[in-house]
Amino acid sequence: MTDTHVSEPPRPGSLFGPDSQFHRFFNDPRWALAMVRATVLEAAHPRIGAALTDNSTFVAHPWRRLRNTLVSLQRMFGPDDDARRKEAARLNRLHARLSGTDARDRPYDATDPEVRAWVVATLFESSVTMCRLSGQPLDQETMERLYAEYHAFLAALGDAPGHLPPTLAEFWPYYDHMVEEVLENTEALRIILYKLFDHLPAPPLLNGLPTVWAAGRAFAGPVIGMVTVASLPESFRRRAGLPEVPGARTLMQGAYLAAGLARFLPENWLRTENLTELLSLTWPPDSDAGELARAATLTALRGRMKRAGALLRLVTPFPVPPSGPAEDPPTRRSADEFFTAVLDQTGNGYLDWPDLASMARELSTRLDLDEPAETRLYQAFAEWWRELQAALDTDGDGRVSKEEYAAAVPSLAGPALIRVAEVLFDATDADGNQYIDADEYRTLFRTGFRRTVADAEGRYSRAAFVKDFLSFMSGRRRSTPYDPLLAGA
Template identity: 45%
Template sequence: MPESMPDTTPYPLLRELSGELGWGLAMVRAVVLQAAHPQIAAALMDDSTFLTHPWRRLHNTMVSLQRLFDERSEVREREVARLNRMHARITGVGADGAGFTAMDPEARAWVHATLFESTVAMRRNSTRPLDWAAQQQLYAEFRLLLAAFGDDPAALPEQLPHFWPYYERMLSERLEHSAAVDSVLHRLLDTVPPPPLLRSQRSAWVAVRSIAGPIAAHITIASLPPTFRDRVRINSTVLSDVLMVGAYQGTGLAALCLPSVTSPWALADLLDAEDDQQPVAAVFGALLRGASALTSVVRTVRPNAAATATAATARPGREAAAWPAERFFTQVLDQTGDGTLGWPDLASLAREVACRLDLDAEPESAVYAAFHDWWQELSTALDADGDGVITMQQYVDGASTLPTPALVNLADVLFDATDSEHSGTISPEEYHRLLHTGFSHQLATTPDGDLTRAAFTTEFLHFMAGHRPDPAWEQLTADS
């Protein structure tokens, strides 16, 4: 019998271009354009952990892309199925009273359209434009990817020449200036926390970010299509244009000279470092402190800028609070950062667990159901006014008397999901998979290296009830 041929990725050009440093700029640009679509804007604002946990979101996105572009068809198909299940759960009612769903066909096609056009713009702005044949190939790959998700590829025009009129119509007629657009352009870029590798350099990070955040916003705005800027009334200045040209050409030069060092995949591996005391962390910390010193003159002239940036990132209770229940509420439960606890917060935790453990449909559903049962238990006990959310004060007042049956069941479900070998204990490797969030983890195992179900449940209950902080479980919900 002839040997079976190995699989090859059906997205070779897309995988190649997504490995360039400038693709990070293209991704931010695309997210702004996506956030202007009414369906996507509503979903982002209702499920806004991308603002409170950007590094975790980046890590998950990079892992997902690696799976989607994998040469093995079973890996690609498994990831597509996982993403479809995740998006099917993102539904709700927006601030305007209109319903939204992440499975909306037009919105899903628009995501692919913005990624394609932003990738083309990335190369054009970096003075290495794609020729017509490459653009056609890239467009065909995006339509193929859209079909792989089960969507009708006809949602995007079949031929590339017909794509551009469709794109202009979307920009000028369908998109809106939304709170989600402003959140990406300003709140996200101005308040992004330090990556895990640089957590020990928080003060230097805040100082640099007070300058770098507005610059990043200027670069993104200048790169947006003029039709879109006119539609949403966002102006680009001459300074913005200069900064944008420098940023794109700089990343293009870096991609040519140091492709293996500056690719998003290489940078993600660097940020994936688990110990902020490593030599590489010390080097980046020294560079960050140097950059911080350079901003001192600007901060002297504009003293309120750094103070505003610092205040914007400092969520109440982020540092050790005198009241453990307050600290637990802020750091663990309030995933969306809006000051209240609702189902979207616990759904975010369920989604994070399912993603990092790469669960199949059945155990994933069990995890979501267990978190939902706990939400019902919490809301029955604490949501006295019946408004569908729990405030910090409501939680603090009732934390000591909370019921626990649903929480015990959640511990059992998580143990079964993590114990992939069905050994009856969780090994350090399995525990690592559960706790490795966004680029950092911290193990807290029993002396023999494994956790029994009873030991796992005890630690989990103490932490999730807010009785005491636990470094390991805090990694589950860190702002990495």
């Protein structure tokens, strides 16, 4: 008799949490390259590409979008079953609000299980590819385990089995078919490759240092684009007409190898949680003393970077503005600047419902709202959009251009916007005592009370909250807590 060893399938409980293969990849520097590659492959799907173009904030607010994605993945693959169920319900509600038609009148729906299966497929395949390109290919058992984890991810979302092939052997023909028959050179793909990388706004840590960021982006943007294109399947590159730059494959392999070597750095340097903190420059309300100490260190680091940026401007031969009397920095945005920084959340040059929906989505995410409160907030924003559309859409095309907005220079503080402020106050006031305390404030803004916010008893009243919100949304004031929340990249 011959003994045949059959590997035992992973236990269901081990598919999530710190023992999962995904958890190990999540803190792997190579995964940053894999995530970019997976995002491009997602955007090449015509239905996903249309949804991204119409609804996503990845152009105007890429760092905020990245942070929210990382936090969501942490919740879905973490060890807490209740947190996973809550996040899955939140994602399903978010996807249910994303539907429409593309430029060729083809419908898209973010709840389509076939579309969600392709999103998971790109994450799995790009994780496998990142290991191969960095000279550390996965063995069969590890690939099987990772594939089972992604299946469990779809199951946690409530998707019925069958849309993602059940076995790894069946996955590869499915993937080849999608690449060769379904993917297209979509507008979303072109935006990512040829606009986003070249015009990427500064992350929070470098905000206010345009010279430093512009110098880094001028080099890094094209490199990231070339590395990403070179890593895509060759058959798709040819069919989509993506350029093959000489030396790009060598550059790609070098980038993956270099990222792979980073695994020898101290473990606490590579934690994704540290990246999410850098992307917001704020700490959650339950921060312990160690986290608050890191916040102080980060603030000091940013101060040094500002001084370095000032020195760089002194030694760089850029035109120097004529000298004159010192002026205080402006406290108000122009109408054009306010439109671009705050109202046009999707970055398409127009104000329409997806822009206000993205505001509602970001606020709901910050507050971690349940279904009833989230729905009330979306409904309040929908009422505001109808009010804005009636007042500003002079040509009747269903959206508001920058010119229409600037020509009217409206006072936006109408009844509907006041309703948005009141609903947001109620959502933030978790204990319902009609005041926002320090912890509730930090939950929304991820920072402590400002000097002018709290009253003598350390509370933020409804009247003061509504007034400040309206001042930001209609008065276009700078340097408010809403700037990093709604205007930050």
